[in-house]
Amino acid sequence: MRTSARLKGNLDLLVLAVLAQAPAHGYAIIERLRERSDGTFDLPEGTVYPALHQLEEAGFVSSWWDTTASRRRRMYALTPSGESQLYAERTQWRNFAASVQSVIGGLA
Amino acid sequence: MTEPIEQYLDELYSKLLSEPRAARRLLAEVEAHLHERADALEQQGMDRFDAETQAVQAFGPAAEIARRHAPPLPLRIARAVQSSTMLGGIGLVAIGVSGGVAAAMNALFGRAFVGNQHELYPFSACRHFLAVQQSATTCGRAAVLENSTDAVTLRLAAGVVGLLVIGAVLLWRRVRPQDTAPVSPALACAAFGVGALGLIGASVDLAFTRGSDGVGWYLSGGLVAAIACACYAVPTARRLLIR
Numbered sequence: 001m002r003t004s005a006r007l008k009g010n011l012d013l014l015v016l017a018v019l020a021q022a023p024a025h026g027y028a029i030i031e032r033l034r035e036r037s038d039g040t041f042d043l044p045e046g047t048v049y050p051a052l053h054q055l056e057e058a059g060f061v062s063s064w065w066d067t068t069a070s071r072r073r074r075m076y077a078l079t080p081s082g083e084s085q086l087y088a089e090r091t092q093w094r095n096f097a098a099s100v101q102s103v104i105g106g107l108a
Numbered sequence: 109m110t111e112p113i114e115q116y117l118d119e120l121y122s123k124l125l126s127e128p129r130a131a132r133r134l135l136a137e138v139e140a141h142l143h144e145r146a147d148a149l150e151q152q153g154m155d156r157f158d159a160e161t162q163a164v165q166a167f168g169p170a171a172e173i174a175r176r177h178a179p180p181l182p183l184r185i186a187r188a189v190q191s192s193t194m195l196g197g198i199g200l201v202a203i204g205v206s207g208g209v210a211a212a213m214n215a216l217f218g219r220a221f222v223g224n225q226h227e228l229y230p231f232s233a234c235r236h237f238l239a240v241q242q243s244a245t246t247c248g249r250a251a252v253l254e255n256s257t258d259a260v261t262l263r264l265a266a267g268v269v270g271l272l273v274i275g276a277v278l279l280w281r282r283v284r285p286q287d288t289a290p291v292s293p294a295l296a297c298a299a300f301g302v303g304a305l306g307l308i309g310a311s312v313d314l315a316f317t318r319g320s321d322g323v324g325w326y327l328s329g330g331l332v333a334a335i336a337c338a339c340y341a342v343p344t345a346r347r348l349l350i351r
């Protein structure tokens with residue numbers, strides 16, 4: 001399975017984790033994902049925007065137009081509800097990863 | 109030479125199913141993103157065209173982005189139902205207006221212009237017509253009076269139902285603004301256009317084969333459908349010309 005296909009189901013978690021550091025616009029989120037994964041998470045860049053909009057509809061992020069830069073950008077930040085969601089998804093992911101590791105670990 | 113970013117934005121715009129505000133916002137974000145990526149590539153020494161081409165490729169196919177950004181299926185279904193219901197309500201109101209036109213035709217051209225259906229009625233129908241239209245002395249005259257009255261009252265009743273339907277849709281929009289979907293002018297124009305063609309065609313056919321009696325029955329509806337079609341043709345043409 002390609003990395004981008006694996007990422008699809010976990011994109012929300014990754015975006016929330018990036019935003020937990022600091023508010024950012026879509027371009028910066030993609031850049032940070034790439035940097036923090038040493039280039040492994042090289043998603044089609046456009047996929048981050050529908051994810052951000054859905055997270056905002058769910059109340060997990062808030063957004064506003066930043067007009068201070070030379071180009072107008074939509075900034076995103078985690079809401080308190082988003083922080084709780086991130087905590088929950090992080091816990092689920094760790095449990096899942098630990099289970100997978102316990103199954104495949106011996107086969108390596 | 110084509111501008112890859114502009115071309116990509118046009119393609120994305122044409123594929124988006126989102127509501128106008130969400131679509132505008134996405135397009136603004138995508139445009140800023142693509143230019144920022146192209147600027148960065150240009151600073152690395154790439155020429156502008158190649159930089160824009162690479163930025164677009166890295167962004168992903170427009171169809172995929174539009175699909176991911178589309179509202180969920182239940183919401184799209186709710187919008188389709190609301191839009192169709194609104195069009196149905198407008199259609200019923202148009203039928204009501206045609207009742208008003210039929211009333212005017214009754215007054216201007218006589219009751220046979222609308223009410224003569226050129227039918228031979230069975231005895232039971234004649235008895236009903238004569239009982240309801242007591243001023244008539246023959247079955248044929250009673251049928252004309254009854255038909256021309258029905259053309260007005262039944263259509264006006266349909267118009268009232270149409271107003272209730274429109275009211276219900278407006279209430280729905282207020283309660284659940286996210287379901288709001290406008291009626292497609294092209295679809296409305298096509299629906300009323302087909303109706304107008306059929307009804308005006310039937311009235312012309314009747315006029316040639318049997319004279320003016322009964323023509324108003326179809327013509328009253330055809331005229332209203334043609335006017336409604338023309339009203340929706342203006343925004344439809346405007347959209348086509350702009351594109």
